[in-house]
Amino acid sequence: MRTGSNFLEANLNALPGVTCHGEAFNPHFIGKLNQTDYLGVSLPERTADPARLMARMRETTQGLSGFRYFHDHDPRVLPLVLEDRACAKIVLTRNPVESYVSWKIAQATNQWKLTNATKLRTAQARFDIADFETHLEALQQFQITLLNGLQTSGQTAFYIDYEDINDTAVLNGLARFLGVEGRLEAPDGTLKKQNPEAIEEKVENFPAMEAALARLDRFNLSRTPNFEPRRAPAIPSFAAARGALYMPVRGGPVAQVEDWLAALGPVSRDFNQKLLRQWLRRETPHRAFTVLRHPLARAHAGFCDMILTAKLPVIREALIKAWKIALPKPGETLDPEAHRAAFLQFLGFLKQNVSGQSGLRVDPHFASQTAVLQGFAQFQTPDFVLREDRLAAGLRHLCDEIGTEAPPLPASDEPSLALLATIHGPDLEAAARDAYPRDYAGFGFGDWKA
Numbered sequence: 001m002r003t004g005s006n007f008l009e010a011n012l013n014a015l016p017g018v019t020c021h022g023e024a025f026n027p028h029f030i031g032k033l034n035q036t037d038y039l040g041v042s043l044p045e046r047t048a049d050p051a052r053l054m055a056r057m058r059e060t061t062q063g064l065s066g067f068r069y070f071h072d073h074d075p076r077v078l079p080l081v082l083e084d085r086a087c088a089k090i091v092l093t094r095n096p097v098e099s100y101v102s103w104k105i106a107q108a109t110n111q112w113k114l115t116n117a118t119k120l121r122t123a124q125a126r127f128d129i130a131d132f133e134t135h136l137e138a139l140q141q142f143q144i145t146l147l148n149g150l151q152t153s154g155q156t157a158f159y160i161d162y163e164d165i166n167d168t169a170v171l172n173g174l175a176r177f178l179g180v181e182g183r184l185e186a187p188d189g190t191l192k193k194q195n196p197e198a199i200e201e202k203v204e205n206f207p208a209m210e211a212a213l214a215r216l217d218r219f220n221l222s223r224t225p226n227f228e229p230r231r232a233p234a235i236p237s238f239a240a241a242r243g244a245l246y247m248p249v250r251g252g253p254v255a256q257v258e259d260w261l262a263a264l265g266p267v268s269r270d271f272n273q274k275l276l277r278q279w280l281r282r283e284t285p286h287r288a289f290t291v292l293r294h295p296l297a298r299a300h301a302g303f304c305d306m307i308l309t310a311k312l313p314v315i316r317e318a319l320i321k322a323w324k325i326a327l328p329k330p331g332e333t334l335d336p337e338a339h340r341a342a343f344l345q346f347l348g349f350l351k352q353n354v355s356g357q358s359g360l361r362v363d364p365h366f367a368s369q370t371a372v373l374q375g376f377a378q379f380q381t382p383d384f385v386l387r388e389d390r391l392a393a394g395l396r397h398l399c400d401e402i403g404t405e406a407p408p409l410p411a412s413d414e415p416s417l418a419l420l421a422t423i424h425g426p427d428l429e430a431a432a433r434d435a436y437p438r439d440y441a442g443f444g445f446g447d448w449k450a
Contacts, residue, residue, distance in 0.1 A: 004102075004162045005068050008092055010190055011171050016182035017063030018175075024057070024067035025050060025074040031067075050077050064088075064178060071142035082149035088178055089157035091146065096136050097213065098162070101125045101202050103135075125202060127209035133216075229362055231375030235276055241265040243286040243402035245279075247382050249372050250364040251302045252293040253391065256412045260395060263407035273379065280380075287401050289384035290376065291391060292369055295439045296432040296448045297420060302365035303346050304416040315360055323349050340423040347431035354435060370438040389449075421450035 009020045021038070022031035030038040030046060030053070037043070039056040046053045054077075057065040066088075069077060081087050104125035150157055158177045164170045165187070172183045200206045239246045239258055242265040248254045261267055268279060280286060293301070306312045307319065310330040319325045325345045328334050334342060350366055352358045364372070376382060383401075386394035392409040399406035429447050433440050 004094055004099075004165065005092055007165050007188070008090075008160070009068060010188040011165065011184065012066070012174075014184060014188050015175050015178075015180055017180045018178065018182075019061045019063065019065050021057055021061075021065060021067045023070070023073065024053060025069060025077045027072070027074065047074075050074050051080060054080065064180065066090075071138055078145070078149075082146075082153065082155075085153065085155060089146075089150065089155070090174065090177075091143075091157045091159045092162065092165075093159060094162035096139060097132075097209075098199065099139075100132050100135050101127070101199060105202065124204040127203050127205055127212065129209075129212035132212075229356060229371075231364070231367055231371050233375050233377075233379035234364065234372075235271050235273060235379060238269075238271050238276065240268045240271075240279060240283070240286075242404055243283045244398060245286060245288040247288055247290040247376050249290055249292065249298075249369055251298040251305075251366070252291050252369075253388050253412060253414070255414075256410055257291055257391075259410045260407060263410075264399075264404070276379075285402050287383040287398055288380060289386055289394075289398055290373065290382045291386045291388055291394075292443060293388045294445055294448045295369070295436040296424075296428060297388075297417060298369070299347060299350060299366070299432055299435065300343060300420045301414060301416040302363075303343055304419070306363065306365050307346065312363055315363065318358075318360055319346065319349060325349070336419075336423055339419070340425075340428075343423070344428060344431055347428065347435050350435040351431070368436050368439050370442050417450070420448070424448065424450070 009022065012018050012020045023029070024031055024038070025046070029035050030041070030043055038046075039053065039060055041053045041056055057067070069081070081089070104127075105123050108123035108125065146157070149155075158174055160170060160174065168184055168186055171187060175183055203209050234247075237248050237250075239248070239261055241261045244261065244264060246257055246261055248257070258267070271279070307316050308327065308330070310316050316327065320327055323345060325342050326338065327342060333339075349358065353360060353362055353366060354368055356362075373382070373385070384394060384398055386398075395409060396406045432448075439445060
């Protein structure tokens with residue numbers, strides 16, 4: 001795209017034993033603009049089987065063969081390249097604003113490379129912040145995909161910036177990276193830089209661009225750090241009746257929803273992936289759903305049901321010995337003030353536990369609901385993500401979708417909710433927000449209300 005990658009391609013082709021075949025997997029052409037047949041492979045044939053063109057490039061090229069690949073090219077090609085450890089990866093980077101402006105000028109002039117300076121077409125780009133953010137997000141996601149693919153396969157790439165393409169030493173370093181003997185005396189002089197002016201001269205609404213860019217979170221400071229372990233889909237915990245598939249979030253109103261499910265019809269349980277796929281094929285229409293609970297209420301329910309009862313003895317022992325939380329013996333109760341103090345300390349533990357800093361496993365009752373839903377999505381994303389405070393209405397809508405009458409929602413009899421109402425306060429809210437920032441931000445939770 002434009003001079004940068006064209007210039008890099010020209011320098012690669014100047015190296016003996018290296019051939020770059022252009023944008024071989026551009027959706028609209030093969031190799032270069034308006035070319036729809038290349039190396040005996042037509043555009044429809046390449047579209048049907050991109051690996052065929054890759055094989056032809058290897059067969060017909062002496063030495064190394066390669067091509068330019070952009071984030072909007074055939075997505076089937078990327079895994080083929082990333083998984084091939086014998087394939088050298090070169091990543092060309094550029095200031096995204098410069099790249100965007102260059103792209104917009106190319107669109108306006110329809111001039112994507114320049115070999116004769118007398119034929120330069122000029123235009124000014126108009127900066128559109130929404131369009132730029134879309135462009136930037138696509139580039140960043142592509143870079144993350146590349147980086148992750150290289151990391152997980154134990155590979156590395158040769159990174160070269162747009163400004164370094166004219167540096168002979170860097171280009172010869174690239175030749176060494178590729179393992180070829182040839183070297184360049186000087187960069188290729190065929191292509192001419194397009195629009196060498198300062199960026200303020202290339203953008204017609206430059207002041208508006210400056211103002212728009214000033215509000216971007218350039219360093220991604222607003223991102224919520226996530227060190228929580230990934231979770232499995234937890235398919236054995238699923239339950240289904242009629243066409244409703246319940247994907248429970250532990251610590252939520254599980255018993256209440258399962259009672260409602262039993263009133264809906266005969267309940268199927270103990271799924272594995274094979275049995276669940278069979279159920280999904282058999283039950284049509286069907287809808288999968290889960291239910292979120294306020295993070296503070298969920299943490300308190302887990303504290304009461306799993307910690308005070310000693311159902312998680314290893315975690316309970318660590319809370320007593322390492323976190324110095326004064327927990328009663330199983331079966332005994334604390335007075336409200338002591339209970340409140342212990343729960344507040346427990347929320348501090350959860351902050352470290354969820355972020356992987358406690359040295360203890362993250363039990364499903366205490367994992368963030370964000371991580372639980374991401375785990376579900378490894379198998380299937382729920383159709384409905386319902387909220388406990390609007391559960392009856394959500395279940396009625398669910399039943400409308402599957403064409404059946406909704407039974408009444410049984411009353412909740414969880415004592416932890418009533419107890420939370422007596423000890424609730426701003427410090428507990430703040431501690432819960434510290435423990436579950438992704439849930440609060442992602443699901444829009446405010447303060448808990450009894």
